[in-house]
Amino acid sequence: MTSTALPRNRRFKLTETRRVLSREMISDAGNLAFPMAVDANISEPVESTQMPGTYRYPLEAVADKARELVACGVPAVYLIGIPKHRDGKGSDAFSANGVIVQAAKRMKDA
Numbered sequence: 001m002t003s004t005a006l007p008r009n010r011r012f013k014l015t016e017t018r019r020v021l022s023r024e025m026i027s028d029a030g031n032l033a034f035p036m037a038v039d040a041n042i043s044e045p046v047e048s049t050q051m052p053g054t055y056r057y058p059l060e061a062v063a064d065k066a067r068e069l070v071a072c073g074v075p076a077v078y079l080i081g082i083p084k085h086r087d088g089k090g091s092d093a094f095s096a097n098g099v100i101v102q103a104a105k106r107m108k109d110a
Contacts, residue, residue, distance in 0.1 A: 029073035038103040039082040062103045063110035
């Protein structure tokens, strides 16, 4: 019986994208994304009570923190927004002036 399917080990090496996904991962700053909580209600960084050692940053500090992360070689940031006003619909998430949108703009301008 003959098969036209490629063996598994060759199938993952056909394209560069597949090779990148199947190679062994090395933990370094280039493979990380920094989770940044951006709080519209504060004026200076505050340590999180739920996760000691992590901080909530005000909008004013986002650009400086982004520059610091780039200098350390961290290529990505995962933004977590804490709006001024919360409601059951999460309307700030869809607002053009929401905390995430403002933070992203400040980071791009930095």
